[in-house]
Amino acid sequence: MTDSISHIAPRDKAEILAQALPYIRKFHGKTMVIKYGGNAMTDPALQADFAEDVVLLKLVGINPVVVHGGGPQIETALNRLGKKGEFIQGMRVTDAETMEVVEWVLAGEVQQDIVGLIHQAGGKAVGLTGRDGGLIRAKKLKMVDNKDPSVEYDVGQVGDIVAIDPSVVKALQDDAFIPVISPIGFGEENESYNINADVVASKLATVLQAEKLVLLTNTPGVLDKAGNLLTDLTAREIDGLFADGTISGGMLPKISGALDAAKAGVNAVHIIDGRVPHSMLLEILTDQAYGTMIRSH
Numbered sequence: 001m002t003d004s005i006s007h008i009a010p011r012d013k014a015e016i017l018a019q020a021l022p023y024i025r026k027f028h029g030k031t032m033v034i035k036y037g038g039n040a041m042t043d044p045a046l047q048a049d050f051a052e053d054v055v056l057l058k059l060v061g062i063n064p065v066v067v068h069g070g071g072p073q074i075e076t077a078l079n080r081l082g083k084k085g086e087f088i089q090g091m092r093v094t095d096a097e098t099m100e101v102v103e104w105v106l107a108g109e110v111q112q113d114i115v116g117l118i119h120q121a122g123g124k125a126v127g128l129t130g131r132d133g134g135l136i137r138a139k140k141l142k143m144v145d146n147k148d149p150s151v152e153y154d155v156g157q158v159g160d161i162v163a164i165d166p167s168v169v170k171a172l173q174d175d176a177f178i179p180v181i182s183p184i185g186f187g188e189e190n191e192s193y194n195i196n197a198d199v200v201a202s203k204l205a206t207v208l209q210a211e212k213l214v215l216l217t218n219t220p221g222v223l224d225k226a227g228n229l230l231t232d233l234t235a236r237e238i239d240g241l242f243a244d245g246t247i248s249g250g251m252l253p254k255i256s257g258a259l260d261a262a263k264a265g266v267n268a269v270h271i272i273d274g275r276v277p278h279s280m281l282l283e284i285l286t287d288q289a290y291g292t293m294i295r296s297h
């Protein structure tokens with residue numbers, strides 16, 4: 001555990017703990033989908049903090065469901081093979097060889113690391129891909145240009161979610177397990193699809209009717225062109241930020257997914273800084289507002 005609280009006076013610590021009580025009561029039995037971005041998991045101490053936070057939520061009766069990313073980890077593995085990742089509108093162009101790498105890095109490495117850390121922190125995690133329990137059915141994504149829909153891109157084995165069957169997630173939750181999900185879908189011929197983890201987290205939050213969707217990333221939230229944090233964004237403001245290019249790269253699928261989830265009835269959708277120790281716990285269990293909140297209107 002990183003000792004980021006030793007400088008806080010005991011009375012202040014007690015106050016922070018007491019502040020959590022109404023939130024624990026409010027969220028008891030509720031589902032929180034937490035997207036753990038690859039960029040937010042690069043520091044081992046922060047990873048351990050994250051695992052502890054997830055276990056704490058479970059112990060106080062909240063149901064965390066973790067969807068993890070791993071973009072930088074996939075990039076490192078591709079580089080070792082002499083390959084370099086290419087992205088179009090935030091999606092990795094995925095040929096057959098890249099798909100193999102994506103599958104072994106996400107399901108074999110990143111997911112198992114998170115499962116192990118949650119166990120070390122005293123929780124019971126189960127790793128899943130979209131194949132397990134028929135969780136994520138997908139088909140090849142037809143990608144069109146954000147600004148000119150007549151332009152199409154072939155991004156290879158990138159998946160478009162056809163359906164999510166949440167029964168395996170619900171069964172695990174009921175049995176005190178914490179699901180840790182890799183964003184890999186499967187198609188009609190049992191072929192694998194690489195799906196952006198933000199897209200999976202957002203869709204899963206909608207299907208599970210989650211209370212909250214929290215997306216942990218490597219920025220303080222959504223920033224404007226001058227680098228200022230935008231604490232609150234509505235659908236109309238987001239359209240403007242897409243149009244003027246303020247939102248780009250990996251932030252595109254994150255915001256689109258977040259907005260879809262907000263429109264579909266997920267009560268609260270937040271993009272927060274995963275590099276700040278315990279940011280997720282502070283967001284969920286204290287009065288403090290962090291990062292950017294996405295609103296449907």
Ligand SMILES: Nc1ncnc2c1ncn2[C@@H]1O[C@H](COP(=O)(O)OP(=O)(O)O)[C@@H](O)[C@H]1O
Pocket residue numbers: 036037038039040069070071198216217218219221222223224246247248249250251252254
């Ligand atoms: N307006 C914006 N505000 C903040 N980050 C942005 C913005 N537009 C693009 N980005 C980029 O999006 C990145 C986060 O997305 P991504 O790299 O996919 O992270 P993750 O691995 O957490 O999903 C940021 O690090 C930043 O480079």
Ligand SMILES: CC(=O)N[C@@H](CCC(=O)OP(=O)(O)O)C(=O)O
Pocket residue numbers: 036037038039068069070071072074090091092102158159183194195196197198250
């Ligand atoms: C289609 C697509 O882009 N898939 C992503 C899956 C991992 C991911 O989303 O990781 P982050 O959350 O860390 O960005 C990729 O290949 O990088």
